[in-house]
Amino acid sequence: MKNNKLKKLCADGYLGLVLAFLYLPILLIIIFSFSGTSNFSFKDGFTLDSYKALFSSDVQTQNLLEALKNTFIIAIIASVVSTILGAFSTIGIYCLGVKTKKFVLTVNQLPMINSEIVMAVSFMVFFAAFSWLFPQGMVRLIIIHVAFCTPYVVLSILPRLQKMDPNMYEAALDLGANPFKAMFQVMFPYLMPGIVSGFSMAFTLSLDDFILTQFNKGDTGIETLSTYIYEDARVKSLEPFWFAVFSIFFVVIVTLLLVTNIKRNVKKEGKA
Amino acid sequence: MKLKNKFRFTRKALAYPYMLFLLIFVVIPLVIILINAFLAEDNSFTLNNFVEFFSDNGGGLTVLGNSLLIGVVTTVICLAIGYPVAYFLAKYHASNKVLVLFFIMPMWVNFLMRTLSTKAIFLALDVELGMGTVLFGMVYNYLPYMILPLHTTLVSIDHSFIEASEDLGADKFTVMTKTIIPLSLPGIMSGITMTFIPAISTFAISEVLSSSKIFLFGDAINMHFSKTTNSFGVGSVMSLVMLVLVIVCNAITNMASKDEGVKSAL
Numbered sequence: 001m002k003n004n005k006l007k008k009l010c011a012d013g014y015l016g017l018v019l020a021f022l023y024l025p026i027l028l029i030i031i032f033s034f035s036g037t038s039n040f041s042f043k044d045g046f047t048l049d050s051y052k053a054l055f056s057s058d059v060q061t062q063n064l065l066e067a068l069k070n071t072f073i074i075a076i077i078a079s080v081v082s083t084i085l086g087a088f089s090t091i092g093i094y095c096l097g098v099k100t101k102k103f104v105l106t107v108n109q110l111p112m113i114n115s116e117i118v119m120a121v122s123f124m125v126f127f128a129a130f131s132w133l134f135p136q137g138m139v140r141l142i143i144i145h146v147a148f149c150t151p152y153v154v155l156s157i158l159p160r161l162q163k164m165d166p167n168m169y170e171a172a173l174d175l176g177a178n179p180f181k182a183m184f185q186v187m188f189p190y191l192m193p194g195i196v197s198g199f200s201m202a203f204t205l206s207l208d209d210f211i212l213t214q215f216n217k218g219d220t221g222i223e224t225l226s227t228y229i230y231e232d233a234r235v236k237s238l239e240p241f242w243f244a245v246f247s248i249f250f251v252v253i254v255t256l257l258l259v260t261n262i263k264r265n266v267k268k269e270g271k272a
Numbered sequence: 273m274k275l276k277n278k279f280r281f282t283r284k285a286l287a288y289p290y291m292l293f294l295l296i297f298v299v300i301p302l303v304i305i306l307i308n309a310f311l312a313e314d315n316s317f318t319l320n321n322f323v324e325f326f327s328d329n330g331g332g333l334t335v336l337g338n339s340l341l342i343g344v345v346t347t348v349i350c351l352a353i354g355y356p357v358a359y360f361l362a363k364y365h366a367s368n369k370v371l372v373l374f375f376i377m378p379m380w381v382n383f384l385m386r387t388l389s390t391k392a393i394f395l396a397l398d399v400e401l402g403m404g405t406v407l408f409g410m411v412y413n414y415l416p417y418m419i420l421p422l423h424t425t426l427v428s429i430d431h432s433f434i435e436a437s438e439d440l441g442a443d444k445f446t447v448m449t450k451t452i453i454p455l456s457l458p459g460i461m462s463g464i465t466m467t468f469i470p471a472i473s474t475f476a477i478s479e480v481l482s483s484s485k486i487f488l489f490g491d492a493i494n495m496h497f498s499k500t501t502n503s504f505g506v507g508s509v510m511s512l513v514m515l516v517l518v519i520v521c522n523a524i525t526n527m528a529s530k531d532e533g534v535k536s537a538l
Binding site: 008023025095104110111121122123179233234238242250253254257 | 283284285286287288289290291293294297298299300301302304305308353356357360361363364365369370371373374375377378380381382383384385386388389390391392393395396412415416465469470472473474475476479480490493494497504507508511514515518519522
């Protein structure tokens with residue numbers, strides 16, 4: 001018994017070490033965002049200078065906000081489009097013949113398994129060849145993000161569709177619904193969990209993307225959050241400005257994830 | 273019956289726009305890469321791109337070798353650190369979803385932010401940027417991608433398998449090597465692909481954490497497609513090599529999980 005407790009203690013110690021490894025850099029950035037320096041020392045004591053830089057360095061803040069705006073515009077449009085495209089296509093794919101279905105699903109998997117950089121350059125040469133059809137800019141980036149995200153939407157809806165009792169759809173038809181109504185009032189509500197998780201996956205994938213945008217933004221000057229960080233912070237050493245920005249993002253993301261997950265867990269337990 | 277067939281047909285048609293979309297935006301771009309690999313700068317047919325990549329002076333193979341090495345080392349370290357994490361989480365904290373979340377959460381934090389943060393810390397500590405820091409950055413970035421699939425399979429292992437092997441006289445070590453690890457093979461394989469492929473093809477991590485001293489496959493592809501170099505041909509050859517690696521990796525993963533499917537069915 002004692003032996004088991006000791007083992008659990010060792011296991012917990014190990015887990016703690018790995019957690020420290022994962023979070024130490026993040027914590028250090030947050031702590032030293034209050035030092036106003038970029039060399040990890042508190043030589044000026046506790047100050048909010050880094051955060052004040054957010055409001056005083058006009059150009060950087062402007063660019064950052066612009067990049068943030070672009071990131072969200074692309075992510076919202078791309079995830080909505082790929083969710084709609086994905087939802088209808090999944091139903092279609094499900095009804096295809098066995099061989100065609102297998103073939104389509106294999107092609108559908110390509111953007112997921114392929115390394116992002118190969119995807120990115122393939123889009124780059126494609127759009128270079130058809131630049132008269134797709135001008136540089138937002139539309140191109142959105143198409144690319146849709147092409148990258150939709151496969152994930154399809155694969156998150158398909159398992160749910162496979163579990164669905166086909167009689168449900170038939171019953172709706174027998175009860176006088178037309179196919180259109182049967183799809184919107186019977187199928188889609190049933191598929192909703194898959195659609196929602198597909199949407200959130202598409203949204204985060206698009207939000208986080210760096211390589212696809214980096215290769216395909218062209219010389220339009222469109223920057224997303226990732227590409228702007230890359231352009232600005234890679235060359236110079238990390239300025240106090242970025243300490244503040246990173247800290248804000250770390251805290252916001254961690255809070256969002258914790259809140260949504262704890263909420264979900266509470267809901268589940270409530271049901272059980 | 274006739275009516276039903278008609279409905280089937282219309283629903284099937286819902287897939288056609290997407291099939292067209294996949295053809296245009298997934299298949300054709302890859303075909304263009306394939307064509308590009310055989311084109312010289314004046315758009316005539318050539319095999320020079322391949323010659324340049326596979327010959328010694330181009331340095332393509334050296335870069336590929338370095339990337340594969342870093343990819344393998346990263347993957348092995350991630351597996352060595354990640355497997356015990358996933359195992360302990362499944363054994364002692366199976367019901368603690370929030371704790372599991374903490375190990376996965378870094379995935380949602382922009383990787384450039386994390387990489388630049390580690391670089392700033394290394395610079396402040398006067399650590400010389402090079403192979404060591406790149407490996408650190410790689411493991412730091414890809415560890416959650418290893419832990420997630422491992423955890424998913426380890427949690428779902430039916431505990432009665434473990435009890436059965438214990439009852440049949442297996443000691444702790446045998447239970448681990450003959451029951452738990454084989455049963456978690458699909459997770460191990462998908463964890464390996466999820467770390468290995470990005471690790472060999474990423475370009476920003478090595479660039480940032482070695483101050484461009486270490487040049488990996490992703491950096492090379494990036495360079496060949498940049499406006500200043502503009503050697504799309506060789507870049508396309510490299511992309512094809514990358515694509516082949518991806519397909520091989522996935523074939524192996526699929527084989528492993530299918531194999532496992534057969535075994536568990538028996």
